Amino acid sequence: MPLIGIIPNPSSGKDIRRLVVDADGIDNQHKAKIVRRVLRGIAATADVAATTVAVMPEMADIRRRALDGLELPFPVDVLDTPCHGLAEDSLAAARALADRGAAAIVVLGGDGTHRMVAKGSRDVPLVPISTGTNNVWPRRNEGTLAGMAAALVADVRVPLEVACRQTPRLDVLRDGQPIDLALVDVAACDIPVPGARAIWDVTRIHQLVLSMAQPGVLGLSAIGGSLPPPPGGDRRGLALEIGPGGQEVMAPIAPGLVVPVAIRNVRWLEPDETVSITFRPGTLALDGERETAIGSNDDLAIRLNKNGPTMVDVDRTLELAADSGEFIMPCRSPA
Template sequence: MPTIGLIINPMAGRDIRRLVAAASLQSAPEKMLVVRRLFSGMSGIPDTEVMMIDDYEGFGRYALHELNDLLPVKLIAGEKEPSNGASTIDWAKRLEQAGARVIVSVGGDGTQRNIAQAQLRIPILPIAGGTNNVACWTGDQTAAGYACALYLARGDDPLDVGFQAKLIHVQLESGHEELALIDVALVRQAYTGALAVWHAEDVERLLLTVADPVRPGLSNVGGFLYPVFPGDDVALQVTLRGGPPGQATLAVMAPGLMTPFYVQQAEPLALGQTVTWSRKEGGSLALDGERSVVLKPGEPVMLRVIRDGPFVLDPTKILRKG
């Protein structure tokens, strides 16, 4: 039986950026409706099964008890604590080990980064459910669910109906490595705070795998300077000033939040090319929009973009194939 693993991030789309912008929160009931739409689409292909973690927030139990008329649901025992980035990575690995042949993940870029960190051998279908959704499918979820089940039923090659994502490899002085899917920002504050970055003047540099002018987030500023898309074998580095003088480039930091950025330089980088960042005063790195790594004064960090990320399915390509 073709099995789809489904992960819902209950905290996605509820960070501080939505409070300072003109955006509504992605509530639990709304996410449940997303799950129902996905199930409705998947049910269009007979014998499809969905596998979920019995999560603390109850999305798995909701699917088991409320949507079993659409599809059979298999629950895997989960944690008794609220979910977080580490649990998302663990869930993805456990679903793959339990027999899922594709992972559908509902969340924003931070959630999809966690899925990428799991280093799965099976493809993923990221569904928009966060504040910034550059890495995600933003079309109808019913169509996405149907496309995912159709992909499994036909046994398509994921590269025929999708692509392999680019990843930013971040090498710290200690030897520790971090990964980002869409953007890494060098931030002036040497603390993580509320994690999310929403003040343009806090950002000194950006490295982007995608710079799409119609997708909100830190990567949006690059979309107005040198657009870069998932299939392009190039990355973009942007150097910023803290403010005037100079003409500002407006960018959509979050839904309903237009922000001026003062760009000093924007340069394309070849895949595999290494760049080194540091700040004399120290700072932090925001990975896919969230401050995650604190840097000591003068501490160097090496970054490079490689196309070695997860295989990402494209519902449009699947459905166009017939």
């Protein structure tokens, strides 16, 4: 009986970057509408008799607003997980969904939200919908289509090995032991406290480790994305020392903020390669958010891990389903 999870982060798209750069606010009413479209997409596509949907509880009660007046042919439960308005709520919800054997999790958030979900979701495929400030990992998927794709994946009506792909991640190691992870970037900066968390001043960054370095994305990974790929090699993980003494690139590191970034040293990474954090004291930012202090005696390192979370490619999924006639009326329904 497929279970589809929905994790809408009520806090995504509302941080200080609305003040310091040109980010726009993502309203929770907007997120409720997206969730409503996800639910309609699932309802139109899934084997409804067998489907259950479970939504993370959160302070804005996006689930209730999404369901307002909506009649659905399956239950939409609320997870029995903490509702404290903290990033950890998303982690707990992801973990609970993985424990219940969820077949897919639709996530509404930015890089930070997806990072928290990935910490708990294990190998459950994630259907990302970007409602954050920087959205490198989550793509700009439309809710209805994301819901349809989630249902197709949950019902295994598309070949999962084609519809989904595994993404890399960065493990944060303290004394050699993993303590945290990031999906896209880890930055060592000289801002003394986590505070408002976001980073928008690249001069405060001294070391940067990226799990991917694609052009065409916004955020710290754009610094890597602005470099040419290694000779004869793929774009992959990258370790950068930031500061004068080397080359300079233009990079879109936040909404409306395209700035020159001085790069002292570039090192392309192979899977399982480890980078020591040598800068101290300061804070370590994971996926663009300052998280933990770097103490003067801390032994911290970052490891590129190719076994990161599984992402559902919504476009590919719908294409596969169309190719195999899944949308020919009357809809085929798995037995």
